[in-house]
Amino acid sequence: MGYNWKYKGTNYLMEAILFIYTSNNLDLVDNLEKNVYKYIAYKNNKNVGNIKTNIIKSTERLINLKQNTIDTVTPKQVINIILNKLLID
Numbered sequence: 001m002g003y004n005w006k007y008k009g010t011n012y013l014m015e016a017i018l019f020i021y022t023s024n025n026l027d028l029v030d031n032l033e034k035n036v037y038k039y040i041a042y043k044n045n046k047n048v049g050n051i052k053t054n055i056i057k058s059t060e061r062l063i064n065l066k067q068n069t070i071d072t073v074t075p076k077q078v079i080n081i082i083l084n085k086l087l088i089d
Helices: 008-023 026-044 048-067 075-088
Strands: none
Touching (some): 008 026, 008 048, 008 075, 026 048, 026 075, 048 075
């Protein structure tokens, strides 16, 4: 998918996807900051803003690599796409 797995934001994104997937509750995606980023921030001893910024940067990098453009794709959309792919396959 073009992710740089050494980048913190990508690891936070993976943690968010795994947290939602293992919770078996797709409603968590509706409010990522309150439900998911807060958990990841606590787990990594960071603040929610730091987690959110890093995840946004990682999704922007993905879009740049895949389409050579900067599209308005949010982390929520990326997480939904990945979770839907996991659940369908």
